[in-house]
Amino acid sequence: MNEAPDFAQFVTARYPALVRYGTLLTGDRGHGEDLTQESLVKTYRAWRRLSPDGDPEAYTRTVMARAAWRFGRRLWRGEIPAATLPDRTAAGDAYARHDTAEAVLAALRALPTGQRVVLVLRYWAGLSEGEIAAQLGCSTGTVKSRASRAIASLRRADGPLAEAFAHAETGSAR
Amino acid sequence: MTERISELLNEAVADVEPATVDPVGAVLRRGRSARRRSALIAAVVCAGLTLSGTVVGARLADGPGVGVAGAVPETPYVDGRTVVAGAVRLPIPDGWRAATSDQPCTDTSRTILIRVHDNERCGMSAVEIFSTPVTMAGGRVTNLGSHVIPGGVVAPPALITLQGGEPGWLERTAGREDVPHPAVSLALPWSQVKFLFRLDSAAAGEFIASMRSAPVGAGTLAVPRTAAIADLVISDASGGVRPEDIGRIRAPETIARLLRLLREQQDAVADAEACAGAAQATAEITIKAAESVPWGTEPSPVPGPSPAAAPRDTTVVVIALGGDCQEAVSSHGGRVRLSAETIAELKNVYGIGAR
Structure with missing residues (x-):
């Protein structure tokens, strides 16, 4: 049985990317890594069935999305990360990017689980509405409505990303 | 607008690095820990083992993906x-x-x-x-x-x-x-x-x-996105089949309704909580990508989660009926618990819901 070395290679190569995906799905770095590891346990158990022609990364991502979709914060026993927004700094500052990242993650955490997962699958993973519906086992109507509400929440004038969107719209108007 | 959202999401995780230095070890340790918990539960519930191999167990709270079956048959x-x-x-x-x-x-x-x-x-x-x-x-x-x-x-x-x-x-x-x-x-x-x-x-x-x-973890039913034909046959616990319990659907919208019904079942059953046994009546759904597949020659390529139907692909879902252990298993992976309402809806799809 040589599945363990193959699995180790897969995890070593793809773990950082999967943690980033988990971070977006949960809105939190720690929970994102937790979700990643829990999902990789399932991938490990399915490894013999997935190899050599399967796609373990696609499988893992699907497990992650469905776990986040179904369980949301319940997966982490109600623990909610602190939403600490750092003070704004000048554009171009080395800290500005960090601030925006924190603001985006805070905004993601503020979204209902379903909206957050759909948003990430649609605008980060680049899946179509149909593909998201198939992956999550829901209707395309549900995907559309959750995505629409998520965008509306992010764009709210008093929301944490209002400034980021304002910059973008100003930039595009120029 | 959508580009801006993508940019923001990318930016949010651009600098994210894992905190775990040894992710492989961490995952394997988690797996072993979960397996020990499962083994403990299995040891308790195996008291309910019958000759038919039935295991009765408590439900586990676990997050499923779509079930995945073996990639290719392996020689024993x-x-x-x-x-x-x-x-x-x-x-x-x-x-x-x-x-x-x-x-x-x-x-x-x-x-x-x-x-x-x-x-x-x-x-x-x-x-x-x-x-x-x-x-x-x-x-x-x-x-x-x-x-x-x-x-x-x-x-x-x-x-x-x-x-x-x-x-x-x-x-x-x-x-x-x-x-x-x-x-x-x-x-x-x-x-x-x-x-x-x-x-x-x-x-x-x-x-x-x-x-x-060996445990494989809970997963929802893997079924194709589309199909050409889907048959339903229901039998009692002795294998008897009444003529009125046979159904066949071909209309694309009806096929879509069936596949959606199967795919939407989210109550994935973990290995230790599976309980289907030989004393139950069963229903078998045979879903074919093409109608003219010769008898006995259907290949079963292993799909990714929620696969699209490939030519000559066949998926079989067998459902244990009745009692408090109503489970469905897909040949392509996944096992879910079904409610009485879902079974009624399934029969309704085939136009046999009135019985």
Whole structure:
């Protein structure tokens, strides 16, 4: 049985990317890594069935999305990360990017689980509405409505990303 | 606008680095820890093991993805005094031997024969193991005069649960106990292997009860996105099929309704909580990508989660009906618990909901 070395290679190569995906799905770095590891346990158990022609990364991502979709914060026993927004700094500052990242993650955490997962699958993973519906086992109507509400929440004038969107719209108007 | 959202999401995780230095070790430790918990639960619930291999257990709170079955059938092999077939281990009883079909035949009445491709020797061994895609359970042909499915239907198998959680499709043998050469067929769709026991039901049951399977984790039903035709056959616990319990659908919108109904079932059943047993009635849904697939030649390519149907692809879903253990298992992976309302809706899709 040589599945363990193959699995180790897969995890070593793809773990950082999967943690980033988990971070977006949960809105939190720690929970994102937790979700990643829990999902990789399932991938490990399915490894013999997935190899050599399967796609373990696609499988893992699907497990992650469905776990986040179904369980949301319940997966982490109600623990909610602190939403600490750092003070704004000048554009171009080395800290500005960090601030925006924190603001985006805070905004993601503020979204209902379903909206957050759909948003990430649609605008980060680049899946179509149909593909998201198939992956999550829901209707395309549900995907559309959750995505629409998520965008509306992010764009709210008093929301944490209002400034980021304002910059973008100003930039595009120029 | 959408580009800006993508940019923001990218920016949010651009600098995210894992905190875990040894992710492989962390994952394996988590897996071992979860396995110990499962083993503890299994040890408790195995008291409910019956000859049919039924395991009764408490539900686990676990997050499922779509179930995934084996990629390709793997040739079974002998590991010490155990035959390993997919995720299942079959202990070799004292006085028995295991052999591959390219070896000389000796005492076939106490031989577990592993079929080797293109070799047909020792064909009357007491136990035979075939490594093959499982796209049909096999069984008695009934209702030859059916107007719904011309040519008759194969009676659905019983859905059983091996120790460790692997589901099996067991051919029903009620009414055939006194035949001169009894045989019992067991198909394991996830491990893509079939067992043929040329034994009476009791002796075959002892073999089945001794099987152990490795946990694979809970998953929802893997079904294709589209199909050309889907048949439903419902049988009682003895394998009897009433003509009115046979359905066939072809209309794309009806097929879509069926597939959506199956895909939307979210109550994935963990290995330790699976409970389907031979005493339950069953329903079998056969979903084909093309209508003209020749009998018995359906390949079963292993899909990714929620696969699109490939030409000549066939997916079989077997459902254990009734009681508080109503479970569905897909040949492509995944097992879910179904409500009475879902079963009613399933019958409704086939236009037999009024009964």
